[in-house]
Amino acid sequence: MSLTVQLYTMLSMIGMGASLGAALDTYHRFLKRSERKRWLVFIYDILFWIVQALFVFYVLLLVNEAELRMYVFLALLCGFAAYQSLLKSLYMKVLNFLIHIFVQTFYFCVRVFQLFLVKPVTILIHLIIALALFLFRFLVGFGMGLWRFIIAILRLIWKFIFIPVRFVFFVIWKLLPNRVKIFIKRQAGFLKYVKKMKKHIFLIWERIKKKLGGPRK
Known part of the structure; x- marks a missing residue:
């Protein structure tokens, strides 16, 4: 193994040690051990360390064809220690900020979905029900039969459904090759x-x- 390969191996393992520390903090941030069952936490821990070991092995395979030396473990330890002492606080602030942004964006999308889709559909359904009751009372007052009333309501509902369905099929037809x-x-x-x-x-x-x-x- 040449000196250049050894230098690349040292630098890559230091970086992997730092990334291992960041991955461990991220894992603990999302796991919430106190809210999980012990056997489930045990399985998660095993899977986490297996994934991290495979990731380190893959990087080592790319750098020096997966040759294990003592300085590889020392470099991992140095990278992990450097992350814990220098980068952990900054990384946790950035991670919490990103989580906050993601949660707020998700809630905003849910509110927009409710405002522009759920509420209009709900209002439309209430209007259809109110109109159906009004027509029922009006037509029954003029002696119209129940079956004719049901047929008239079904036609009205069909018109409300047919227009958006036709529009959706029209858009899909335009997008087809x-x-x-x-x-x-x-x-x-x-x-x-x-x-x-x-x-x-x-x-x-x-x-x-x-x-x-x-x-x-």
Whole structure:
């Protein structure tokens, strides 16, 4: 092993020691041991250290073809100690800040979703129910049957549903590649041809049945 490779190995292992310390603090920050069961924490710990060992081994494999020397462990220890003494407080502040930003962004997206989608749909449903009750009272007062009222309400609901569904299919159709559009059009034409053939076959079969059966005297 040349001196250059040894230097790269030392620097990379020092960096891996620091990253191991950061990963350990991040792991403890999200784990919350007091709220977890002991057997679950034990499994998480084993998986965490296995992943970290594989990561260190992969970096070592890239640097010096995974040759283990005593200074490799010393470099890891030095990097971990340097992180604990110099970078831990700064890293935890940055980590907590990023978590806060992520949580606030998530809550903001949820509020926007509720404001622009959930509430309008809820208001629309309430309006449809109120309109249905009003029409029911109005039409029943004029002697309209219940089944006619139900059919009228179903038509109204269908109009409310059909417009957004048609718009969604229109947008999807515009986003589809031309090859897919051509394929769908061909399939649609083939289905129309099949329907026409079925009608012709049905008509021919009806004529054959009439000729074979004939009018009985």
